[in-house]
Amino acid sequence: MENTVVGAFGHPSLVARRASLRRNKKSSRLPAGAAASYRLNSPSRRIKAVDTNSQDLNVHLEARAESAADTINPALKGSVWPSPSDETPFWKKEFPTWDVSVEVPADVEKDSDLMHIIHVTAEMAPIAKVGGLGDVVTGLARACLSRGHTVDVVLPFYECIEKRQITDLTLITTYNSFHDGDWIPTNAYRGEVSGIPVIFVEPSNQFFKGKYVYGGSYNELEAYIFFSRACLEWMQVTGVQPDIIHVHEWQTSALPLLYWDMYHQLSLKRPRITLTIHNMEHYGECRQEQLSKCGLDGAIYATTDKAVDDRTIGHNPERLSLLKGGIVYDNAVLTVSPTYLKETLCSGWLSSTLIRNRDKYFGILNGIDTAIWNPATDIYLPVKFNAQKLEGKKFCKNYVQKGLGLPVESAGIVEGKDVVNGTQRKVPLVVCITRLVAQKGLHLITHAIKNVEELGGQMVVLGKAPDDRVEREFKDLADLYNEGPAIRILLMYSEELSHMLYAAADMVLVPSLYEPCGLAQMIGMRYGAVPTVRRTGGLADTVFDIDDHSNSHMANGFVFDGIDEGSLNGALDRAFSLYKNKPDEWTGLVRKAMERDNSWNNTAGNYIEVYNSVRVR
Ligand code: ADP
Numbered sequence: 001m002e003n004t005v006v007g008a009f010g011h012p013s014l015v016a017r018r019a020s021l022r023r024n025k026k027s028s029r030l031p032a033g034a035a036a037s038y039r040l041n042s043p044s045r046r047i048k049a050v051d052t053n054s055q056d057l058n059v060h061l062e063a064r065a066e067s068a069a070d071t072i073n074p075a076l077k078g079s080v081w082p083s084p085s086d087e088t089p090f091w092k093k094e095f096p097t098w099d100v101s102v103e104v105p106a107d108v109e110k111d112s113d114l115m116h117i118i119h120v121t122a123e124m125a126p127i128a129k130v131g132g133l134g135d136v137v138t139g140l141a142r143a144c145l146s147r148g149h150t151v152d153v154v155l156p157f158y159e160c161i162e163k164r165q166i167t168d169l170t171l172i173t174t175y176n177s178f179h180d181g182d183w184i185p186t187n188a189y190r191g192e193v194s195g196i197p198v199i200f201v202e203p204s205n206q207f208f209k210g211k212y213v214y215g216g217s218y219n220e221l222e223a224y225i226f227f228s229r230a231c232l233e234w235m236q237v238t239g240v241q242p243d244i245i246h247v248h249e250w251q252t253s254a255l256p257l258l259y260w261d262m263y264h265q266l267s268l269k270r271p272r273i274t275l276t277i278h279n280m281e282h283y284g285e286c287r288q289e290q291l292s293k294c295g296l297d298g299a300i301y302a303t304t305d306k307a308v309d310d311r312t313i314g315h316n317p318e319r320l321s322l323l324k325g326g327i328v329y330d331n332a333v334l335t336v337s338p339t340y341l342k343e344t345l346c347s348g349w350l351s352s353t354l355i356r357n358r359d360k361y362f363g364i365l366n367g368i369d370t371a372i373w374n375p376a377t378d379i380y381l382p383v384k385f386n387a388q389k390l391e392g393k394k395f396c397k398n399y400v401q402k403g404l405g406l407p408v409e410s411a412g413i414v415e416g417k418d419v420v421n422g423t424q425r426k427v428p429l430v431v432c433i434t435r436l437v438a439q440k441g442l443h444l445i446t447h448a449i450k451n452v453e454e455l456g457g458q459m460v461v462l463g464k465a466p467d468d469r470v471e472r473e474f475k476d477l478a479d480l481y482n483e484g485p486a487i488r489i490l491l492m493y494s495e496e497l498s499h500m501l502y503a504a505a506d507m508v509l510v511p512s513l514y515e516p517c518g519l520a521q522m523i524g525m526r527y528g529a530v531p532t533v534r535r536t537g538g539l540a541d542t543v544f545d546i547d548d549h550s551n552s553h554m555a556n557g558f559v560f561d562g563i564d565e566g567s568l569n570g571a572l573d574r575a576f577s578l579y580k581n582k583p584d585e586w587t588g589l590v591r592k593a594m595e596r597d598n599s600w601n602n603t604a605g606n607y608i609e610v611y612n613s614v615r616v617r
Contacts (some may be wrong), residue, residue, distance in 0.1 A: 073382050082403035090403040091380075091497035097164065098379045100194040100371040108601060110148035111608060115243035115615060117144055118271075119153045120231045122224060122251040125372065126495055127165045127193055128158055128213050131435055132366070132519045133248060133278050136336070139369035140607060141196050143600035147608065152242075154231050156223070157189065157202035159209045159216075166191035166198070175237045177203065177230035179222070180293040188234050194372070201230050215466070221286055222293060225322075228255035229294045232263045241270040243615045248276050250284025253326025257296060257307070260329055272614040275330040277323065279516050280344050281439065284322030285309060291320055301325055305356075311349050327353050331360065331614040334607070336517035337538030338363040343514070362610055365541055366517040367600030368526060373502075375527050375594075380499040385528075387594040390587070393503060393528050397429055400504035404488045406458050428457045428579045430572075431505040431529065433498050433520055436465035436474060436491075441534065444511035446477060447565045448572065453486045455576045459509075460501055464493045505529035507575055511560075511568055515539045521557070525593040530586075531557035532571050542598065546589065547574065556593045 074096075082090035119141055123134035141151045163169060169191035176183035189200040202208070207223040210216030216223075228247075232255065235241065247255050256273045288298030291307075301307035302318055307325030312318045327333050327350070335341050341363025345354055354361055371377075375393070376386045382399045385392030401408045409427050430452050434440045445461065452459040465471040471491060478489035490497070502508065508524030510533040517538030521531040533539040544551050545559040560571040579586050 073379070073384075076382055082399065084403070084405040086403075090399070091494050091500060095379055095496065098194070099167075100369075108146040113612065114148050114150070115611060116150040117141075117152075117244045117246055117611065118231075118235075118240075118242040119151070119246045119248070120228070120252045120255055121153060121155060121248045122227075123213065123248075124153055124155050124193065124196075124198065125369070127161050128155060129495070130213050130493075132336075132517065135369060135372075135519055136276070136278065136366050137248065138194065138196060138372070139367055139600045140604060142194075142369060142371065143367065143604035144608065145196065146601070147604065149608075150242075152197045152199055153193075154199045154201060154234075156208040156227050157187070157200035158213055160211055160213060161200075166193055166200075168192055169200075172199075173234070173238060175233060177226065177233045178295050179203075179205070179226045179229075184226070186230055186233075188238075199234070201227060201234065203230065219290075221284065221322075222290055224251040224284075225254045225286075225291065225294045228252050229258050231255065232258055232268065235271075236263060236267055239267075241268060243270065243272065244274055244611045245271045246274045246276065247326065247330070249278055250282055250321075250323040250326070253284055253322040254291065254294065254296075255326075256329035257291075257301065257325050258294065261296060261300075270616055272331040272616060273329070274332045274334060274610060274614065275326045276334045276336065277327075277344075277516075278336055279439075280323075280335075280348055280350055283309070283324065283350065286320045286322050287317060288320060291322075309349075310352070321350075324350060324353050327357055327361075332610050333357060333361045334610060335361070335363050336366045337541045338365065339540045340516045340537040343537060362606075364606040364610070365538060365603050366519065366522075367603045368519055368522045368598050370526070370599040370601075373499075373523050373526050375503055378499055378503070380496045381503050382500075385503070387528070387591045390528065390590065396500065396503040397506070400460070400500055401429070401458070404460065406460075406488065407485055426580045426583070428506040428576060429504055430457055430459040430507045430509055430532075431462070431501045431524075432459070432509040432511075433462045433501060434510075436463040436470050437467070439513055439515070441511035441513050441563065442470065444534075444563070444565070444568050445509070447568060448509055448511065449477065449481065449487050449489070451565075451569055451572055453481075453484075455572065457576060458486050459488075460505075461487075461489045462494065462497060462501055463489075463491060465491065502527035502529055506579060507532055510534070510539060512536060512539065513563055518542070522598040525556065525596055525598060528590045528594050530575065530589055530593055532575050533557065533559055534563070534567075535559050535561050546578070556589070556596055 119137050121137045123129055123137060125134035125138040128134060137153060141153055145151045169189055171187055172190045173188045175186055177186045185204045187202040191198055191200065203226065206218045207226060208216065214220065247253060253275060259268065259273055288302055291298035291301065298320065301320055304310065306328055307320045309319040309321040309324065335344060345351055375381060376384050378384060381396055383392040383395040398408050432445055436442060449459055465474060474489060474491055478491060481487035481489060502523050505524065506529060508520055508529040508531050510518055510521045510531060512518065512534055515537040521533050521539060521543055524531050531543045533543045543557040543559055544554040546555040548555065558571040558575045560567040
């Protein structure tokens with residue numbers, strides 16, 4: 001896979017593009033008329049305009065907001081249009097703290113048979129989010145709370161968590177939890193995060209220290225095995241016995257082993273354990289002696305029917321897989337879309353384990369948290385909007401374009417006209433918000449950058465690469481493109497900017513090689529960004545092609561099958577053609593995408609059914 005990535009960056013067309021960009025650094029490759037308008041709006045011009053005419057622009061910003069039939073975000077009152085030369089980038093402004101719990105509809109029907117569910121997880125949005133896992137925990141927890149259940153989330157107290165995002169943070173107990181022959185003093189705090197009760201587990205050793213959720217200078221595998229035991233130890237010392245302990249991914253997959261082979265023999269009798277696998281690629285490879293550090297005997301699990309990593313059989317040493325152990329030891333195993341469930345039963349080294357456990361394996365589509373992801377209330381947007389009032393979306397697009405130094409379609413004298421054709425020039429904005437890892441189709445993302453520019457569109461990539469080599473490759477691309485008129489590649493993680501980009505976008509691109517569920521396409525739809533996706537996993541379950549006439553009532557985007565550039569081109573061509581040539585149909589598609597119910601309310605009931613099927617009464 002790594003070779004594919006490197007190959008993609010070294011592709012001859014990209015090498016040629018580099019040479020051509022170096023030659024033409026100052027000249028646009030767009031049609032003559034368009035190039036003229038882009039030059040007029042080059043970032044340096046606009047920076048000057050902001051300096052000299054800030055009062056005018058200020059009026060303009062607020063006047064435009066009013067014409068957008070909504071009020072401007074109070075955090076922006078009195079500001080000018082943003083610009084790339086701003087000392088504080090527009091996504092780093094001081095936004096008010098956001099209590100999304102007030103956005104949660106009170107009229108959700110309550111379940112009759114209520115239970116206590118505890119999620120044990122490495123991520124939770126927005127305070128400790130790296131990808132979709134964090135979103136899912138928060139969204140599912142809130143949906144179950146709304147249905148009347150008691151829900152807690154247990155999370156490591158990462159040093160990087162911003163405490164101001166936690167309400168009523170209180171130390172509730174200090175206890176000892178076991179690691180490598182020692183009892184480690186550990187604090188448990190209680191607090192609330194956007195309306196959801198959270199227990200924070202804070203060991204007094206070096207675990208979970210550092211600037212980020214992952215990648216601290218401690219042994220991550222051992223830290224999460226410790227955390228798994230510390231959660232059960234906390235339940236034991238406090239007497240908390242939920243109906244369901246819901247673990248996620250390999251990080252908390254040692255918990256079911258610890259539960260059934262240790263704590264269930266002690267005082268915890270009631271809980272049953274469910275595991276959600278969000279991504280089968282990460283399986284928690286573990287040496288026997290590492291597992292032994294939590295007090296279990298690692299050797300006991302080194303059998304095919306327990307946790308041995310089948311790929312290492314016959315090697316010295318054979319390894320364990322925490323995820324496989326979790327699959328074997330849990331009462332129910334879930335994954336995040338029906339199509340991904342089928343894919344994982346057919347391929348991958350865990351498929352034989354999943355087939356053996358087929359009768360407790362379920363595929364339930366993720367939802368999105370519609371309190372956090374709501375363009376009608378989102379505090380990060382300059383102006384809010386909904387499917388009926390789309391003017392605010394146009395404003396968000398202009399706002400982001402100005403802030404990133406991209407030409408704006410409708411704010412200037414020359415803009416908006418394609419001089420060559422004499423027609424209205426339409427510049428769709430495509431966004432791709434993703435972790436930059438091989439799974440996400442890196443060669444297709446880089447190809448899309450080139451193709452979108454050639455098609456006369458704009459594209460913003462917001463991504464973070466955990467791998468230094470990928471980071472460097474994208475940094476090179478950013479150096480090549482970011483001074484040009486059409487592309488911005490932003491290599492960072494920003495929750496605020498992601499909200500603004502979804503709101504600004506005409507299209508959201510998700511060209512993944514595989515995708516267990518995918519949230520970007522669903523969030524994009526909610527914000528009126530029409531999805532263009534590869535048909536795989538959850539993308540196949542949520543996006544339906546507008547040219548598939550057998551399924552036209554579901555149609556909400558553009559879908560392609562191949563992993564080659566031609567397949568992607570075909571989908572982008574069709575999307576651009578509809579956007580440019582049939583604006584009314586496009587607006588209809590935007591509205592339809594926005595109105596699709598991708599919320600947890602729609603899907604949490606399936607989780608409740610699984611919980612009910614395993615709990616003890
Ligand atoms: P995965 O879990 O594989 O990362 P998903 O599509 O399920 O992919 O979820 C990704 C989540 O992370 C979405 O909420 C997306 O908006 C967010 N995200 C990904 N990269 C970034 C980034 N660089 N900045 C902000 N949010 C991001």
